[in-house]
Amino acid sequence: MKSQYRCLTIFLIILSLHADLSFAQQNVHHQSAQYEWPTDPLVKEKLEQWRDQKFGMIIHWGLYAVPGIIESWGLCSEDWIERDSTISYDDFKKWYWGLQREFNPVDFNPEQWAQAAKDAGMRYVVFTTKHHDGFSMFDTKQADFKITHGPFANHPRANVASHVFEAFRKQNFMIGAYFSKPDWHSEYYWWPKYATPNRNNNYDINKYQWRWNKYKEFTFNQIQELTTDYGKIDILWLDGGWVRPLETVNDEVRSWGAEIPAWSQDINMDRIATMARTNQPGLLIVDRTVHGPYENYQTPEQRIPERKLDQPWESCITLGNAWGHVPNDQFKSSTEIIHTLIEVTAKGGSLLLGVGPDAKGLFSTIQIERLREIGQWLKVNGEAIYNTRTIDNFQHERSFFTQSKDGKNLYAMRLLDANTKVPAAIEWNGNPPAKGSTMKILQTGEVVKWSLQGDKVKVTIPSSLRGKSLPAIAFSYNQ
Template identity: 25%
Template sequence: MKDYSLQVERIEKAIEQGPFSDELRSLEKYSCPEWYENAKFGIFIHWGVYAVPAFNSEWYAREMYQVGSLAYEHHLKMYGAHKEFGYKDFIPDFKAEKFDASEWAGLFKAAGAKFVVPVAEHHDGFAMYQTELNRWNSMDMGPKRDVIGELANAIRAEDMVFGLSSHRAEHYWFFDHGLGYDSGIDDPDYADLYGPIMKGPSGLHRYQEAHPSKHMLEDWLVRTCELVDKYQPSLVWFDWWVNNLAFRPYLRKFAAYLYNDGVTNNYGAALNYKYDALSPRAAVFDIERGQMNEIYPLFWQNDTAISKSSWGYTENQVYKTSESIVADLIDVVSKNGALLLNVGPRADGTIPQKDQDILREIGSWLKVNGEAIYDTRPWTLYGEGPTKVATGAFSDTHRSDFTSGDIRFTTNGDTLYAMPLARSQDGVVRIFALAKNSNHAPREITNISMLGHGPVEWSQDNDATTVFLPKNGSSMPCALKIT
């Protein structure tokens, strides 16, 4: 077991020398960087060893050891007994032979993304970067490349902001299903991949029942601070397990370390958190696969995926449409948020053609309508319409599709943008918030145009402002520029 005392001491001394301490009252003096509030749209990347089996989801590493699960039965059928072929045995086939960081970055740029967040380490414990803290890493095994380092350079070369995510906190219980039988995960030769294994609580969201050891917590802190030292990410994303009460003091230490490094090295650092791991003013609140039902007073983020079925690459993905993703982006931005959209590359390093097509369709839309998204701020109300959006995680595929009556607003200076989230069949858009007698629009409308088209016909009365759109056959939302 590694002794992290010297590394922890170094981290604590570095915190003492910066403007932020690990006390919550100090972290609450943090201000979200302007680049983040202006960016609005980023790309998330789940890529790792789990792309080799490419079955069911990126949680294959856990579920393959869960007796009776689909992944367990699939593993027996395809690879044999777990003791003879365990998760570690997928690593040699994770070759990434077609991985081209510059090609990926060019695609994300074409998609209109302003920031990119690859997963540096997922729950499975395999690091996608060069490190001496973990021999199970992409430089020493599998691809034999510093994937995160290559992506950092390529993303910055395209003038996008580089971030990363770590799921190390979830690793400590991720393989615990293999403890119940002779699965091979207790082999001491592989203890540094599968362990140290903490028995997870019944129900993984009952995270307060778990009691990670001091060594696990120090291991997490040292590994995550190493990512800051090596790559200086402007955004760091954590999954939900840092909500565990034992983790929270270490999370505050990490936040102080990241923010201080951002100040020292002059990059606007931001940190995402879920649920109540931190306070709203100490970091940027993130909702997984979910949104807000109103304007949130502080900048926030929705992380979701192109696929409805998995974050990592699997066969037979169930995809969202580019139209629905653009509508979600508009809805999120109207409520003071950003959208972080995930893709899952194959094990060979290629991004599936369907993912590429969707990203390029989004990019084409943003090329025309981006001024209604980038650099904007919420209006006095987010929008109007019949479709109800619930606040909270895992809700974005459990509501009705947006309609042409669902309209969202953004502003930039004196300009107001109104965006119907679907196209109406007759081309007529009625905006009730812009009626003559509306409290929301006290100033006179002088002009309305559609981005990518030009001026459009419109009229205003005491009930609504009615806009007559050109019939161009597009199924994408449009953006109306109102002055």
């Protein structure tokens, strides 16, 4: 057995170095044309508030941070999951569950996270209260598989979610609670009587309805805890879209490649939503990929839609290659993230950037530096991003366009390469300023000269900026 665990250790080292390749999550969520606008006035009001924020942070943090591997998915026995063939599946699961005895994040510092997010110019947060592995990052009364039942239990900040939410509230963020509908640790989802061949529950719900009812109550009670005991929550972000009524399974779900059971994994979202919105009036619910009244905005993952979309949506994209902490992860440049934010905003969405703390509970120096660099650009150019809406002609080549909510101001943003200097002039086609309109450059607030030749707008860049390196340059004017 000792030799097996030595092999497991070697496997984990290799995995931590190549997490983006070894366990890269497949079948990520794409954009659907199906969308149902909410009718509840409080939800509609909250949705419009959320659409103004544009930039948020999603934080994956749990047992998987200890060895630095992909979150949860190593437990799932599907053909895209690679594990060391010398380690039995049962031994791997025992090892993974046993990380509860090792997870002791004594340096946990949610204020560091919130400050880094604020410095980045972010306006909302989504924190993973429970991923598919079932380990709760809050003091649930429904199970002992939680952060408050282990070596961190006596720490004054053991109830992690409470302190994360409070730290971000103090920075005036909208608060989102990520919650996994599947729970692979629960005996009411993965019954130990049977093998666990894939991500789905592993018993016939039609035959064992009493067991599924136990799971529905378990899920209901945990969400009730989150929406009653943790202060104001703005977003309930529900992951695990295969847990859904059977009649809602469509080609989009089938494309994920996992087997579709012959029974319905229905957890009664009507009842959950009614309870959650009684506790949190106006709560946004994001029941990912289950299109209908409880998918208040859509969440394409690791991608940007090809075209402008009128329904509310956000692109969920990682700062590195992994959602959680992985040693030696390769982080995207601040320029790439700023370019992504500009494109997402111009197409009508928001950017939810994934940043994972390490096992001690801290962001790394490089993560903080990247976030600060993004914020430096947004601090002077954010007018073109926050509180904006789309226009029909949202892009010409490397220029993207937004407008203020009242339609009075138009914004043009030109993407610049990281290794090139600001040119003497910038041009784009379409969206011309109104005759006599004053145009200013947001980076410095200076008024700039512009001319119109047919459909082409030409802007002269002031000498104060020529030759400098900037990720993008933004202009404001009347159309």
